[in-house]
Amino acid sequence: MSTFRRGEWSNWAGNQRMRPVSFERPESESELSSLVERAHGRRQKVKAVGTGHSFTSTALTDGFLVDMSKLDQLVAVDREAMTVTVGAGITIADLNETLHGLGLALPNLGDIAYQTISGAISTSTHGTGARFNGLAAQVRALRLMTGDGSVVQLSPADGPLFRAAQVGVGALGIVTQYTLGVVPAFRLRANEGAEPLESLLESIEDNVDANDHFEFFWIPHTKWALTKRNERTSDPAPTLGPRARAHRWYSKTLMENYAFGAVCKVGNLRPSLIPRLATALPSTGHSTTVSESYQIFASKRIVRFLEMEYSIPREHCAEALRRLRAMIDDKGHLVSFPVEVRFTAGDDITLSTAHGRPSAYIAVHMHKGTPWPRIEAYFRDVATIMADYGGRPHWGKMHFLGRADLSRLYPKWDEFLAARDHFDPTRTFGNAYTANCFGP
Numbered sequence: 001m002s003t004f005r006r007g008e009w010s011n012w013a014g015n016q017r018m019r020p021v022s023f024e025r026p027e028s029e030s031e032l033s034s035l036v037e038r039a040h041g042r043r044q045k046v047k048a049v050g051t052g053h054s055f056t057s058t059a060l061t062d063g064f065l066v067d068m069s070k071l072d073q074l075v076a077v078d079r080e081a082m083t084v085t086v087g088a089g090i091t092i093a094d095l096n097e098t099l100h101g102l103g104l105a106l107p108n109l110g111d112i113a114y115q116t117i118s119g120a121i122s123t124s125t126h127g128t129g130a131r132f133n134g135l136a137a138q139v140r141a142l143r144l145m146t147g148d149g150s151v152v153q154l155s156p157a158d159g160p161l162f163r164a165a166q167v168g169v170g171a172l173g174i175v176t177q178y179t180l181g182v183v184p185a186f187r188l189r190a191n192e193g194a195e196p197l198e199s200l201l202e203s204i205e206d207n208v209d210a211n212d213h214f215e216f217f218w219i220p221h222t223k224w225a226l227t228k229r230n231e232r233t234s235d236p237a238p239t240l241g242p243r244a245r246a247h248r249w250y251s252k253t254l255m256e257n258y259a260f261g262a263v264c265k266v267g268n269l270r271p272s273l274i275p276r277l278a279t280a281l282p283s284t285g286h287s288t289t290v291s292e293s294y295q296i297f298a299s300k301r302i303v304r305f306l307e308m309e310y311s312i313p314r315e316h317c318a319e320a321l322r323r324l325r326a327m328i329d330d331k332g333h334l335v336s337f338p339v340e341v342r343f344t345a346g347d348d349i350t351l352s353t354a355h356g357r358p359s360a361y362i363a364v365h366m367h368k369g370t371p372w373p374r375i376e377a378y379f380r381d382v383a384t385i386m387a388d389y390g391g392r393p394h395w396g397k398m399h400f401l402g403r404a405d406l407s408r409l410y411p412k413w414d415e416f417l418a419a420r421d422h423f424d425p426t427r428t429f430g431n432a433y434t435a436n437c438f439g440p
């Protein structure tokens, strides 16, 4: 979670800080509206913030910082249309529990659930699954507070304005409510194991197509990848006895978090040991679990890191990964964190990282305690490879691109800029990040 202490806000990763003029937690849309109107009148800036799980400066402001956590209610359930309407500040974890109580679920999720639904949707957050989309594709309607404090309701009938607001990167306004498409609650069978990277890459298309939700983590300096294949199942979830619960805690909390964190810390102290430590990275071997979908999709993340993620056309995934592997060896980067690889279907959302193409996502991480020059050198070398495939950086994860590069990556870029001029002509919601990405 982000922290706010003695007037200073810091994000989850601890690499972004700000001192806003005030920290606001509105309890209603009308309270938020008065605040935005006031800021607009005084030409001050306003920024909505979720739980600070972005690595970029996207949520920073020197004006009013608006924490949306009190606008988190379930507003309506429409079982015929299979939609729910919720306050935009609800966390994904709370939304999952609420939906489960109603016998409903989101069809796909990312790998944590700490974020707000608005923060996640606004940055094009996604999970994995070649037949599934990112979270923004579930938006059926939204209420957007514009730069002067007025509110508009948007739906697909609003065409380009709606598609721009689906992934707004916090630049168009503050979303106060979403109506989201949902599905009946379902269970997943999670199969986890370790496989040689090269054989995975040779059959990558089959792996992606044959599984509902396929992903893998390649461990740099080794030939191994940890795989996750999540399949929809009607099998019941077993009731876990004390031994099974202890085993789950051992593999998910102790090994994947604390033991892994300890390995990363040793690597920070003695970077030259990283390749040897990588071969001993904690893996609990093959495991199979059946549970409710939202419990399988999201995991605990205790070890803090910095991350950069690129979306590239799916067909280039194997080649890009082979180049990444060779680059790490050639340049001598010492990388203690796995490279995560996921897949989604394409969509038509203006700034979705999967706009117009089935996508592969390649995410690189470095432990938070690693000196910045080492992180930057690695991330920049990865970015250079991804650029050759028209790579689009995740809006909430670190990247080095500005407006000129980004505008070439999105075919409907001008529609987004037009929507920004329409909803926020005076840039009430502007900050350094929006200026860098979209212009002043």
Ligand SMILES: Cc1cc2nc3c(=O)[nH]c(=O)nc-3n(C[C@H](O)[C@H](O)[C@H](O)COP(=O)(O)OP(=O)(O)OC[C@H]3O[C@@H](n4cnc5c(N)ncnc54)[C@H](O)[C@@H]3O)c2cc1C
Pocket: 012, 013, 047, 048, 049, 050, 051, 052, 053, 054, 055, 058, 059, 068, 088, 089, 109, 110, 111, 112, 114, 115, 116, 117, 118, 119, 120, 121, 122, 123, 124, 125, 126, 127, 168, 169, 170, 171, 173, 174, 175, 176, 301, 394, 396, 397
């Ligand atoms: C440990 C970890 C795991 C992650 N896993 C994944 C993953 O599996 N898949 C993936 O794609 N990403 C992942 N991310 C990235 C994360 O999902 C995004 O960065 C997301 O934006 C974080 O949501 P948040 O609530 O923390 O929003 P913040 O980071 O606080 O804000 C993000 C942006 O949303 C805007 N915003 C927030 N609320 C509103 C609102 N109501 N109206 C308008 N704009 C708003 C903010 O102004 C800002 O521009 C991960 C990040 C971390 C740290």
